[in-house]
Amino acid sequence: MASESKMIMLRSSNNEVFEVEEALAFESQTIKHMIEHDCADTVIPLPKVSSNILAKVIEYCKKHVTSPKDDNNELESFDAEFVNIDKNVLFGLMSAANYLNIKSFLDLTSQALADIIEEKC
Amino acid sequence: MAYSFPEEVLEYVLSFIKSDKDRNAVSLVCKSWYEIERWCRKRVFIGNCYAVSPMIMIRRFPEIRSVEIKGKPHFADFNLVPEGWGGYFYPWVIAMSKAYPMLEAIRLKRMVVSDECLEMIAKSFKNFRVLVLSSCEGFSTDGLASIAANCRNLRELDLRESEVEDLSGHWLSHFPDTCTSLVSLNIACLGSEVCFSSLERLVSRCPNLRKLQLNRTVPLEKLPNLLCRAPQLVELGTGAYSAELRPESLSNLVNAFTGCKKLKALSGFWDVVPLYLPAIYPVCCGLTSLNLSYANIQSPDIIKLVSQCQNLQRLWVLDYIEDSGLDVLASCCKNLEELRVFPSDPYELEPNVPLTEQGLVSVSEGCPKLHSVLFFCRRMSNAALVTIARNSPNLIRFRLCILEARAPDYLTNEPLDAGFGAIVENCRKLRRLSLSGFLTDRVFEYIGKHAKKLEMLSIAFAGDGDMGLHHVLSGCDSLRKLEIRDSPFGDQALLANAAKLETMRSLWMSSCSVSYGACKLLGQKLRRLNIEVIDERGTPESRPESCPIEKIYIYRTLSGPRFDTPNFIWTMDEEGNSPLGIA
Numbered sequence: 001m002a003s004e005s006k007m008i009m010l011r012s013s014n015n016e017v018f019e020v021e022e023a024l025a026f027e028s029q030t031i032k033h034m035i036e037h038d039c040a041d042t043v044i045p046l047p048k049v050s051s052n053i054l055a056k057v058i059e060y061c062k063k064h065v066t067s068p069k070d071d072n073n074e075l076e077s078f079d080a081e082f083v084n085i086d087k088n089v090l091f092g093l094m095s096a097a098n099y100l101n102i103k104s105f106l107d108l109t110s111q112a113l114a115d116i117i118e119e120k121c
Numbered sequence: 122m123a124y125s126f127p128e129e130v131l132e133y134v135l136s137f138i139k140s141d142k143d144r145n146a147v148s149l150v151c152k153s154w155y156e157i158e159r160w161c162r163k164r165v166f167i168g169n170c171y172a173v174s175p176m177i178m179i180r181r182f183p184e185i186r187s188v189e190i191k192g193k194p195h196f197a198d199f200n201l202v203p204e205g206w207g208g209y210f211y212p213w214v215i216a217m218s219k220a221y222p223m224l225e226a227i228r229l230k231r232m233v234v235s236d237e238c239l240e241m242i243a244k245s246f247k248n249f250r251v252l253v254l255s256s257c258e259g260f261s262t263d264g265l266a267s268i269a270a271n272c273r274n275l276r277e278l279d280l281r282e283s284e285v286e287d288l289s290g291h292w293l294s295h296f297p298d299t300c301t302s303l304v305s306l307n308i309a310c311l312g313s314e315v316c317f318s319s320l321e322r323l324v325s326r327c328p329n330l331r332k333l334q335l336n337r338t339v340p341l342e343k344l345p346n347l348l349c350r351a352p353q354l355v356e357l358g359t360g361a362y363s364a365e366l367r368p369e370s371l372s373n374l375v376n377a378f379t380g381c382k383k384l385k386a387l388s389g390f391w392d393v394v395p396l397y398l399p400a401i402y403p404v405c406c407g408l409t410s411l412n413l414s415y416a417n418i419q420s421p422d423i424i425k426l427v428s429q430c431q432n433l434q435r436l437w438v439l440d441y442i443e444d445s446g447l448d449v450l451a452s453c454c455k456n457l458e459e460l461r462v463f464p465s466d467p468y469e470l471e472p473n474v475p476l477t478e479q480g481l482v483s484v485s486e487g488c489p490k491l492h493s494v495l496f497f498c499r500r501m502s503n504a505a506l507v508t509i510a511r512n513s514p515n516l517i518r519f520r521l522c523i524l525e526a527r528a529p530d531y532l533t534n535e536p537l538d539a540g541f542g543a544i545v546e547n548c549r550k551l552r553r554l555s556l557s558g559f560l561t562d563r564v565f566e567y568i569g570k571h572a573k574k575l576e577m578l579s580i581a582f583a584g585d586g587d588m589g590l591h592h593v594l595s596g597c598d599s600l601r602k603l604e605i606r607d608s609p610f611g612d613q614a615l616l617a618n619a620a621k622l623e624t625m626r627s628l629w630m631s632s633c634s635v636s637y638g639a640c641k642l643l644g645q646k647l648r649r650l651n652i653e654v655i656d657e658r659g660t661p662e663s664r665p666e667s668c669p670i671e672k673i674y675i676y677r678t679l680s681g682p683r684f685d686t687p688n689f690i691w692t693m694d695e696e697g698n699s700p701l702g703i704a
Contacts, residue, residue, distance in 0.1 A: 091126070098130045106133065114137035117147060 008035070009043040010058075012051035017043060020058055027061040029101035048099045053092040056082075060105055083112035090116075128153075132161045141166050160184060167191070168626050170208055170232065171651065174680040175216035186225045187251070188217070192232035194629045194674060195579075196604050198256070201631055201672070203657060205687040210234045210257075218245035226251035226277075233257070239264030243271035250302075251277040261286035262311070269295035276329075279307040290315035290338075296323050305332035309358050309389065314338040325350045334358030337391045342370060345377035352380045359389030362397060362416070374400035388412035388437075395422045405429035409456075412437040414463050420446045420474075428453045434490075435459040440476040440497065447480030451487025459493040460484055467497070467524060478505040485512035492550075493518040500531040501558055506540025510547040519544055520555035526582040526607070529559040536560050542567035545575070552599075555579040565589035569596020577602040590614035594621045604629040611669075612639035619646050627676035631655075635673055638666035643675070644693025651678050652693035653686070661691060 008025040010018045026032045031044060046054065060082060067075055083090060090112060097106040135158055138144055148158040164187040167173060178185070192208025210232045217224055224246045234257045242249060249272045254260075262285060268278065269292060293308075293315045303323065308315065315336070321343075324330060330351050335344075339360030348354070364370050374397060378384070384404045393416050408430045413423065420443040427433070427446065433454040440462055442450070450457065462480075466473050478501045485491060491513050501523050510516075530537055537558040545551060545568050552574055556564065560583035568575070569592030576599050584590070590610035593603065595618055603625065611634035615622075622628060622643075637654065640661075644652045654661055655672035682692040 094130055094134075095126060098127060098133075106130075110130070110134045111137050113134045117134070117138060118140075118143050
């Protein structure tokens with residue numbers, strides 16, 4: 001019955017620290033398991049995720065955690081815009097989604113890459 | 122900055138890529154993509170069962186869950202492929218029974234499937250779900266009984282237009298009481314009566330049943346029994362649509378149909394008694410597909426039906442619809458995408474119904490979404506074809522069958538070259554074309570020049586000589602399947618375009634002017650093709666080399682000559698020698 005959300009600290013590969021709410025961090029199954037099994041200290045190191053990628057991942061999770069459940073259209077257009085990005089950034093997001101184990105994010109980025117591949121085929 | 126993915130991520134991305142074409146392209150990117158792709162491919166389509174062997178398929182794709190395989194050439198539908206030609210499913214099922222224990226779906230077209238094959242399917246694949254046998258033959262209702270009895274999770278059993286040795290209708294009773302998984306059941310091609318109470322119970326216990334196509338023997342009086350047990354049906358094929366005229370028959374039927382709120386497709390309609398047609402009026406506005414190709418009803422009744430089907434996308438109908446009916450179709454069914462008009466009396470040379478090219482012109486005018494046409498008629502004009510081409514630039518499939526061979530433009534007596542020329546010039550997306558009527562080499566010049574997306578071409582009784590074939594082979598960049606009958610195409614064009622043949626799935630030529638000598642030459646030149654000479658007059662070695670052979674079927678293959686050829690087929694070998702096969 002916490003009235004205040006616990007804050008989690010995430011450290012990117014280039015040593016930048018991001019503070020996020022637990023609910024948001026728990027979108028990542030990897031982080032969730034680390035915390036629940038007491039494998040992490042105050043700061044969770046994410047050596048495979050650079051800060052610009054991590055910032056975007058946090059942006060995605062924030063949107064999905066805070067949006068009302070029934071607002072599918074808004075989420076859909078947010079998602080579509082979100083992956084309308086440079087290919088290298090997309091690859092980075094995919095790797096992060098896989099490493100952090102955020103299924104919906106992996107689905108979104110994978111589908112985006114699949115769409116690009118199909119277009120080229 | 123280049124990221125390198127873990128393999129599992131790439132594999133995950135690939136799982137979103139479903140189409141064969143895209144998957145094939147992906148596998149060509151580099152060796153590691155080839156490897157990843159082949160390990161996660163679940164579905165494979167084999168357009169010619171002799172193009173590749175079961176072992177090759179299994180070696181490359183170890184995790185297949187669904188296969189689709191085609192056997193005989195398309196002209197088998199017109200009885201041009203002799204009995205015993207081949208297309209046996211047996212070697213495939215033997216190999217797959219060992220390699221793919223988790224196989225879920227088998228879809229076959231024009232293949233020979235024995236009861237032994239069906240038994241093998243029933244006992245080898247524990248999670249088997251889908252069996253679609255399209256225009257297949259070689260099995261009996263005993264084989265179906267095996268499937269029914271053993272495939273616990275069967276979802277689809279679809280026998281479309283197969284030739285089944287119908288020993289009895291009792292096979293249906295072999296579905297155990299525990300079978301509740303059926304989604305689709307198509308037994309329309311069966312002749313004998315199925316046990317109705319078994320059918321009724323089966324339908325009752327399958328809540329996900331969406332598609333049910335009955336055979337002719339299921340009486341109309343019993344249809345309401347089935348419909349009220351399956352109001353969730355999306356596609357229905359009725360049995361015979363006639364009954365004894367009893368007062369409650371019609372109202373029962375109306376109530377039953379009214380209860381089917383999700384019905385989108387109707388077919389069946391053998392032996393129609395028009396009095397009962399109003400029973401389907403309540404569902405007409407929801408229909409997207411209507412197949413009246415067995416319905417012996419006349420234009421006024423057809424019009425009454427069609428005018429209520431504003432959402433119709435597909436109509437298959439006999440020429441009883443007449444031009445007047447096609448006019449109504451054109452004005453009422455603005456979403457029409459596919460039209461097939463079949464001849465009620467194909468052997469009668471004189472027109473038995475007022476159905477002409479005008480009907481097709483009307484539909485092309487009124488239906489902007491029309492993309493697929495199969496039209497049997499008795500007369501055509503260049504003017505009509507030009508108009509159709511102008512009205513329907515988005516045509517993908519255009520198959521015109523003028524019943525009389527070599528019939529010219531009925532207005533001008535000219536060949537129909539200009540008309541078909543207009544079709545290929547305007548319809549840039551055309552992928553399939555069937556020609557008919559009086560045609561010279563000129564039409565092939567147009568086709569070679571314009572039909573760049575054409576994948577399948579059917580030619581009958583057309584052309585003047587080799588130039589025609591040469592235009593097609595040299596011009597049609599996307600050509601995959603070419604089938605020709607009774608046309609004066611011979612050696613020159615074939616030999617000049619031999620390399621093209623390796624880029625195609627297959628070439629069929631019958632009653633043309635291809636000599637045995639040319640076949641031998643082709644066999645020498647083209648290693649990755651099977652050149653199969655089909656001649657029921659006995660070995661071509663017994664006749665001069667310049668003598669034309671009856672039929673030839675040429676297809677590319679990775680598997681070399683096949684070993685199941687009957688004694689009237691000779692495969693040309695690489696040495697140009699006496700061919701493999703039994704003399």
